[in-house]
Amino acid sequence: MTSAAMPRISQIIAAEIGAAASQVNAAVELLDGGATVPFVARYRKEVTGGLDDTQLRKLEERLSYLRELESRRAAILESINGQGKMTEALAGSIAKAVTKAELEDIYLPYKPKRRTKAMIAREAGLQGLVDAILADRSADPLALAAGFLTEGFADAKAATEGARDILAEGLAEDAALLGRLRDHMRKVGRLTAKVVAGKEAEGAKFSDYFAHDEAFSGAPSHRVLAMLRGRNEEILSVDLEIDAEAKRGESPAERACGAALGAAGQGAGDRWLRDAAAWAWRVKLKTSLSLDLMGELREAAEAEAIRVFARNLKDLLLAAPAGGKATMGLDPGIRTGVKVAVVDATGKLLAHDTVYPFQPKNDPRGAQVAIAKLIGSHGVKLIAIGNGTASRETEKMVSDLLDLLPAGEAKPVKVVVSEAGASVYSASELAAREFPELDVSIRGAVSIARRLQDPLAELVKIEPKSIGVGQYQHDVDQHRLARQLDAVVEDAVNAVGVDLNTASAPLLARVSGVGSGLAESIVAHRDANGPFQTRRELLKVARLGPKAFEQAAGFLRITGGKEPLDASSVHPEAYDLARKIVSACGRDIRSLMADGAPLKALNPASFVDEKFGLPTVRDILGELEKPGRDPRPSFKTATFTEGVNEIKDLKPGMVLEGTVTNVAAFGAFVDVGVHQDGLVHVSQLADRFIKDPHEVVKAGDVVQVRVTEVDVPRKRIALTMRKDGGASAASARQERGAERPKGPAPKARMEAAPKVETSSNAFADALKAKFGR
Incomplete structure (x- = not known):
């Protein structure tokens, strides 16, 4: 591609992303120089005029296409000139072509072809x-x-x-x-x-x-x-x-x-x-x-x-973390048993077991005793249950166990989580290196526990298209899919930030400017020399030079280190500016970062200099006020209805709580706990017109739905979130001559729901004894 083509490319991209050509040129120069999209979006706002990561991703994608277009245009011009057939009109047509298809149409008469x-x-x-x-x-x-x-x-x-x-x-x-x-x-x-x-x-x-x-x-x-x-x-x-x-x-x-x-x-x-x-x-x-x-x-x-797919993946990666608490992961199974793994607040494996509450061993009491022992021994606060085969039965067993815990005892919170991709991780080379002695299925239970603690940190270990939030992912261009999903993961990781001293190599590899090779080097250095005390110590890591440090440092956090600003997203290149701001408040930096109220009285414009503009000053003020803030929402989980375990248990009219697992152009899929997601069609998402389902829901949302139709043979569940209970859908069915199905009241169904046999009073006493009571 010739340099003369760049002005045209800049104008096209600028019009498409709503920016000026000068902004596009500045961003292209940074990207061509090795800068990443997260770094440019966060730390080079003055240079690009504030282009955000969405604009920069679009710019990056279109830049690649338009450069290929210009290269093809040049090759076509050379070919036709070589044939001696170029005319002024033809050259004008080639210059005006704006797509590859249009360019190839013009070239077709001059393209060397087989004998016709x-x-x-x-x-x-x-x-x-x-x-x-x-x-x-x-x-x-x-x-x-x-x-x-x-x-x-x-x-x-x-x-x-x-x-x-x-x-x-x-x-x-x-x-x-x-x-x-x-x-x-x-x-x-x-x-x-x-x-x-x-x-x-x-x-x-x-x-x-x-x-x-x-x-x-x-x-x-x-x-x-x-x-x-x-x-x-x-x-x-x-x-x-x-x-x-x-x-x-x-x-x-x-x-x-x-x-x-x-x-x-x-x-x-x-x-x-x-x-x-x-x-x-x-x-x-x-x-x-x-x-x-x-x-x-x-x-x-x-x-x-x-x-x-990319939007759903972003929503899932940025889902609320349950936090650093001791967590039990349960990977349900029937014949092969329920795999149990307990991890500490940092995700370190503490204990594991396999219990057999279902046929053929049918030992629910033994399973509950084993689980209760692990809860008591390790202070388990969260229980993550995979949503695969036997998940509802396993959830019921755990619920009955928690009901038997002593009065006043803090009960762990149980959550059904998606286990999509857990088997991919457990059979991976990464899992084998991390847990060489563990059975593959136990590794899956560890992954389930960790993804409840921090979905982002665990899901980055899994190939994005195996996470289960897209449709037809095997039918689309795999290279294009991988490139776009990798961009989503990179943006999500850098938006949240990474703890330099606890992050795994796969998580570090997604940090701006790092990659898998440097990530392994960082972990090796950390293992050999202990926790990093400052961000500057990264420069001691083998093969991590100034350029990689520039790109990565702002996204890596060190809590409790020598430099308080290392716990924030303030980039080391702006530390002097941050200290100048702190000095203006007349406070110690640590106390100011604990209580940022005095920052509100400052005028950001007074700190602008030749190097840093107003956007950076405002970012620093915001970060000092709430250092290391997590952009993810607070943790919330759905409660599945008791007695509704399989699709055949569903009846029209039931009101259920569920979790949005996937959002498509035509609606949202919701897990209501029956091993088959139901569909809320876009027309049933709200009482107003909805063009894009993402206006209302995103993957990971907890929603209340009403069942409108159940097709057991085809495993299809129709749901509504409309306040009228899907009346419009019912009217449409009646107009087609379909009778609206009826069912017993939800309360009656719940009362009639089968219960899993648990224990006698003696068994309850035995469980209490396991807790030392």
């Missing part, structure tokens, strides 16, 4: 026949063809077919025509799907698309990806229909092709040209353009799916 039927026809002299037909529209093309017969084109019919091939290739290389046809196809196209004969039973999960038809322009990403998956699994046939009702030769697309040949008259030549244009549309252009548009549709659907 049109080439063979030209070599036989049939371009002369084409010229003759275009010159005399009243003459019969078959009569004209008699003068152009050669070997390979021995009769008039073959000669006219050769001429038709030449015309069709010309139409297929007409960039202006292709642009008009694409626009028309986007506007009127219908995306259709049909079941492949005989695949109805096998493809039941795609039954919504067995006879599907919708506008191409309005097809949402989730339906597009569902249909394409059905096609890949050979259950569905998917097509793009254009002007399906138009008579042959009369569709707008065919007329546009005819107009490109100037075939408006009624002579024999005009009629033949119109037929040739219609043939070119049906046989060549429609197929190739349909493939292009389906590729465009898939790319847009993938981009939207990745965007939704």
